[in-house]
Amino acid sequence: xxxxxxxxGTAVSRIEPDVIELRGRPVQELIGQVGFAQMIWLMLRGDxxxxxxxxxxxAALVSSVDHGPxxxxxxxxxxxxxxxxxxxxxxxTGVNLLGDVHGGAGxxxxxLLEEARACGDTAAxxxxxxxxxxxxxxxxxxxxxxxxRRDPLLGLVERAVADGVVAGEHLRVAKEVEELISPVPMxxxxxxxxxxxxxxxxxxxxxxxxxxxxxxxxxxxxWEEAGQGRRNKGPLPPSIRPTYLG
Amino acid sequence: xxxxxxxxGTAVSRIEPDVIELRGRPVQELIGQVGFAQMIWLMLRGDxxxxxxxxxxxAALVSSVDHGPxxxxxxxxxxxxxxxxxxxxxxxTGVNLLGDVHGGAGxxxxxLLEEARACGDTAAxxxxxxxxxxxxxxxxxxxxxxxxRRDPLLGLVERAVADGVVAGEHLRVAKEVEELISPVPMxxxxxxxxxxxxxxxxxxxxxxxxxxxxxxxxxxxxWEEAGQGRRNKGPLPPSIRPTYLG
Amino acid sequence: xxxxxxxxGTAVSRIEPDVIELRGRPVQELIGQVGFAQMIWLMLRGDxxxxxxxxxxxAALVSSVDHGPxxxxxxxxxxxxxxxxxxxxxxxTGVNLLGDVHGGAGxxxxxLLEEARACGDTAAxxxxxxxxxxxxxxxxxxxxxxxxRRDPLLGLVERAVADGVVAGEHLRVAKEVEELISPVPMxxxxxxxxxxxxxxxxxxxxxxxxxxxxxxxxxxxxWEEAGQGRRNKGPLPPSIRPTYLG
Amino acid sequence: xxxxxxxxGTAVSRIEPDVIELRGRPVQELIGQVGFAQMIWLMLRGDxxxxxxxxxxxAALVSSVDHGPxxxxxxxxxxxxxxxxxxxxxxxTGVNLLGDVHGGAGxxxxxLLEEARACGDTAAxxxxxxxxxxxxxxxxxxxxxxxxRRDPLLGLVERAVADGVVAGEHLRVAKEVEELISPVPMxxxxxxxxxxxxxxxxxxxxxxxxxxxxxxxxxxxxWEEAGQGRRNKGPLPPSIRPTYLG
Numbered sequence: 001x002x003x004x005x006x007x008x009g010t011a012v013s014r015i016e017p018d019v020i021e022l023r024g025r026p027v028q029e030l031i032g033q034v035g036f037a038q039m040i041w042l043m044l045r046g047d048x049x050x051x052x053x054x055x056x057x058x059a060a061l062v063s064s065v066d067h068g069p070x071x072x073x074x075x076x077x078x079x080x081x082x083x084x085x086x087x088x089x090x091x092x093t094g095v096n097l098l099g100d101v102h103g104g105a106g107x108x109x110x111x112l113l114e115e116a117r118a119c120g121d122t123a124a125x126x127x128x129x130x131x132x133x134x135x136x137x138x139x140x141x142x143x144x145x146x147x148x149r150r151d152p153l154l155g156l157v158e159r160a161v162a163d164g165v166v167a168g169e170h171l172r173v174a175k176e177v178e179e180l181i182s183p184v185p186m187x188x189x190x191x192x193x194x195x196x197x198x199x200x201x202x203x204x205x206x207x208x209x210x211x212x213x214x215x216x217x218x219x220x221x222x223w224e225e226a227g228q229g230r231r232n233k234g235p236l237p238p239s240i241r242p243t244y245l246g
Numbered sequence: 247x248x249x250x251x252x253x254x255g256t257a258v259s260r261i262e263p264d265v266i267e268l269r270g271r272p273v274q275e276l277i278g279q280v281g282f283a284q285m286i287w288l289m290l291r292g293d294x295x296x297x298x299x300x301x302x303x304x305a306a307l308v309s310s311v312d313h314g315p316x317x318x319x320x321x322x323x324x325x326x327x328x329x330x331x332x333x334x335x336x337x338x339t340g341v342n343l344l345g346d347v348h349g350g351a352g353x354x355x356x357x358l359l360e361e362a363r364a365c366g367d368t369a370a371x372x373x374x375x376x377x378x379x380x381x382x383x384x385x386x387x388x389x390x391x392x393x394x395r396r397d398p399l400l401g402l403v404e405r406a407v408a409d410g411v412v413a414g415e416h417l418r419v420a421k422e423v424e425e426l427i428s429p430v431p432m433x434x435x436x437x438x439x440x441x442x443x444x445x446x447x448x449x450x451x452x453x454x455x456x457x458x459x460x461x462x463x464x465x466x467x468x469w470e471e472a473g474q475g476r477r478n479k480g481p482l483p484p485s486i487r488p489t490y491l492g
Numbered sequence: 493x494x495x496x497x498x499x500x501g502t503a504v505s506r507i508e509p510d511v512i513e514l515r516g517r518p519v520q521e522l523i524g525q526v527g528f529a530q531m532i533w534l535m536l537r538g539d540x541x542x543x544x545x546x547x548x549x550x551a552a553l554v555s556s557v558d559h560g561p562x563x564x565x566x567x568x569x570x571x572x573x574x575x576x577x578x579x580x581x582x583x584x585t586g587v588n589l590l591g592d593v594h595g596g597a598g599x600x601x602x603x604l605l606e607e608a609r610a611c612g613d614t615a616a617x618x619x620x621x622x623x624x625x626x627x628x629x630x631x632x633x634x635x636x637x638x639x640x641r642r643d644p645l646l647g648l649v650e651r652a653v654a655d656g657v658v659a660g661e662h663l664r665v666a667k668e669v670e671e672l673i674s675p676v677p678m679x680x681x682x683x684x685x686x687x688x689x690x691x692x693x694x695x696x697x698x699x700x701x702x703x704x705x706x707x708x709x710x711x712x713x714x715w716e717e718a719g720q721g722r723r724n725k726g727p728l729p730p731s732i733r734p735t736y737l738g
Numbered sequence: 739x740x741x742x743x744x745x746x747g748t749a750v751s752r753i754e755p756d757v758i759e760l761r762g763r764p765v766q767e768l769i770g771q772v773g774f775a776q777m778i779w780l781m782l783r784g785d786x787x788x789x790x791x792x793x794x795x796x797a798a799l800v801s802s803v804d805h806g807p808x809x810x811x812x813x814x815x816x817x818x819x820x821x822x823x824x825x826x827x828x829x830x831t832g833v834n835l836l837g838d839v840h841g842g843a844g845x846x847x848x849x850l851l852e853e854a855r856a857c858g859d860t861a862a863x864x865x866x867x868x869x870x871x872x873x874x875x876x877x878x879x880x881x882x883x884x885x886x887r888r889d890p891l892l893g894l895v896e897r898a899v900a901d902g903v904v905a906g907e908h909l910r911v912a913k914e915v916e917e918l919i920s921p922v923p924m925x926x927x928x929x930x931x932x933x934x935x936x937x938x939x940x941x942x943x944x945x946x947x948x949x950x951x952x953x954x955x956x957x958x959x960x961w962e963e964a965g966q967g968r969r970n971k972g973p974l975p976p977s978i979r980p981t982y983l984g
Binding site: 004006010014017018020022028032034037040055062068075086087088098104148152153155204207208215216217219226237 | 536
């Protein structure tokens with residue numbers, strides 16, 4: 001009996017009758033006391049961040065919520081809600097698409113920044129990487145010349161570095177990469193990777209945090225679509241190519 | 247310990263070291279002996295169908311595999327595979343959309359046929375239904391005047407009725423409905439509902455069987471898309487509206 | 493061409509080269525300026541909440557993140573991550589389970605509160621509901637005698653009512669229900685329903701917001717499981733019942 | 739307009755008013771004429787297999803349907819259906835877990851067989867592989883000493899080789915591997931990999947076909963669970979560890 005219970009043992013939460021502890025803290029001491037971004041940090045890492053670090057995390061989450069209905073994750077959630085499934089199923093459908101290509105660039109960029117920092121020679125790291133693949137995760141746009149999210153995010157990190165809140169090593173490396181491959185600019189995945197790396201999140205959690213941020217946009221779009229009453233929305237309007245229930 | 251094992255008790259399969267029994271039959275007596283459609287029947291119902299019934303089920307499954315990339319279930323699977331997730335995740339994404347609106351008409355039509363049969367007065371049933379909702383599940387098309395899958399499926403059922411393989415009650419009721427609401431034709435959901443109802447499947451399994459059939463088309467489309475090398479495919483080509491990694 | 497673009501028209505976001513507007517606001521004016529909970533409100537409703545309302549929303553989100561690995565949504569995400577899928581797929585798997593039964597009680601409770609408020613007679617509403625179903629969504633526990641999340645959440649609402657931040661009508665009705673069916677206590681779904689209803693969220697968004705909150709716990713558990721290195725984790729340990737790759 | 743339609747161009751199906759062609763064949767010529775396994779082949783490859791090849795494919799599909807409720811894919815589908823989601827969502831939840839670890843061994847084994855065949859020296863291939871990883875995909879069991887599905891599947895392939903239906907090169911290599919690493923036996927992923935490789939399916943479709951086969955068991959288990967009326971089924975019974983709606 002204890003064996004089966006052990007199989008599901010966890011350090012994340014403890015639930016007993018009338019007791020809910022999250023990372024060792026009674027839930028009633030958290031409600032109304034910590035913000036949602038702090039709570040995310042607590043659940044993922046086990047400790048509570050100070051307000052300055054929490055604000056950096058919050059800014060990165062805010063910057064990730066949406067990039068329009070042409071992103072596959074958003075489009076499929078809108079299509080899903082017209083097929084007669086629940087709002088949770090529509091959000092899950094969108095999140096399911098945040099894979100290596102659609103949702104992995106932040107994670108890959110954190111790994112790149114860590115590799116360059118560990119190597120100590122950013123130029124050598126970039127050269128080594130580009131010998132394999134011209135594309136560097138976190139850099140370059142199909143669409144924006146200069147992503148409007150880059151400057152405010154990096155500005156927040158710069159202020160945090162000036163105030164000794166974070167060390168600034170990953171920011172420095174990211175800017176070196178950007179200069180080395182100029183004029184290819186840092187994109188949103190690069191800018192959030194700088195935030196997450198400076199805050200000490202391991203690379204895979206950059207994808208995890210992107211999932212949390214983007215879920216907001218996925219939900220907002222699914223909800224808007226739900227209000228429009230379409231049934232079985234296909235990728236193209238029926239006038240161009242009929243969509244069918246089949 | 248036995249309590250935990252009981253929690254997962256099942257009559258579907260028994261797995262012991264070197265033993266695999268499915269619905270009480272050793273797997274080695276099934277492999278090479280029964281067809282895939284028979285196996286589906288066995289797993290869902292516990293017994294093996296005779297070849298005539300299995301052939302009817304097989305025809306309904308064959309007729310359901312695909313209705314083109316404009317069906318949301320197909321489109322999202324194609325989009326998913328370009329986002330860097332596995333083939334299984336792409337298929338799951340498509341199947342997830344076969345909800346009440348996109349995948350439920352067969353199930354709802356079986357329920358309608360059963361209601362009309364139990365009532366004994368198809369005209370009264372249709373009138374009662376249409377007072378609430380003009381649309382009857384399994385009837386009417388946005389696209390086809392006459393669905394090319396209707397006649398071959400109903401033809402097979404008619405032959406099976408003539409040979410005493412199935413009773414024909416649901417077929418009779420379905421044709422009565424079709425005549426009552428003429429010229430609105432029976433669609434594929436209606437025709438497969440006739441097959442499934444004649445074979446004795448409960449209504450919810452009409453959706454379950456549609457899931458199995460449509461999974462084939464979802465997989466075929468995801469696989470074709472995988473070979474085309476697009477990344478983050480949005481619903482519209484970049485020339486019309488740029489899609490972005492964000 | 494504009495027809496296809498129109499098919500994907502939205503009031504949620506506007507994306508042009510070098511422009512990202514969310515609900516009409518340039519993203520660079522949001523990053524570092526608004527919290528994550530405010531951003532959630534903005535995306536779902538189109539306007540920014542004042543800090544007091546945002547704090548209420550934040551408290552409800554914080555209270556929803558986790559209820560341990562025995563909740564199906566958490567368990568399946570932990571199992572998923574051991575099967576060789578991405579962190580996004582594991583989170584999607586968990587979110588997919590937040591259906592009518594597992595994730596719908598908050599939504600159903602908002603509807604109940606609105607029904608009672610519109611009726612003007614809570615006792616009559618409760619009697620009418622209980623004639624159909626003894627269970628009232630948002631009330632009663634299988635586990636906690638008094639859910640530790642109830643009092644802090646309701647306390648925050650009470651203070652907000654005292655300060656004129658929210659009207660308090662849904663709070664009043666919820667307490668009337670609780671007294672009428674005493675000793676069955678309000679549960680977390682009821683307490684968050686009070687918050688969401690007081691803030692003016694329509695019922696279906698109570699599920700949507702639960703999805704956002706619970707995604708945090710799902711991610712935290714999937715991430716913890718990922719660090720433990722199990723492969724193909726089944727519901728029971730191999731010593732009780734072997735799990736197999738098949 | 740044609741540009742948008744082209745974006746969704748496909749060789750899998752052609753849908754026009756009153757016309758449904760699958761891989762160039764009118765659907766009405768397929769219904770009642772080809773079996774479900776033949777249809778799967780047609781959709782994935784574009785041509786129809788002869789009956790002997792179709793029978794091999796059918797046997798592999800039959801052998802893959804289920805390995806009990808302790809397989810994560812089956813367990814999560816059973817849990818999903820108790821959470822108030824549709825049968826399609828439950829099946830999707832299970833399929834979503836057939837990732838690299840849970841559903842990828844067949845695919846990896848086809849790649850191994852192809853590598854060994856191309857190399858021309860199975861022993862060298864095995865040594866090279868095992869220097870990196872002791873585990874070879876498609877070989878070895880946590881549970882069965884001798885998987886009861888191995889012999890009937892290989893027996894069918896042997897007969898097909900004797901009759902000139904397939905070449906037998908992959909079968910030969912697989913048996914060489916099995917002898918080289920004796921007493922580690924070939925498992926079901928290995929045996930189905932032999933079938934799929936002999937039939938000419940590329941490695942990734944081994945996973946795709948496993949998805950189609952296993953979907954049957956996932957559906958059967960979800961359906962059985964649906965009939966048992968549990969709500970929010972957790973991995974352990976409430977007596978061992980209470981499960982809660984939260």
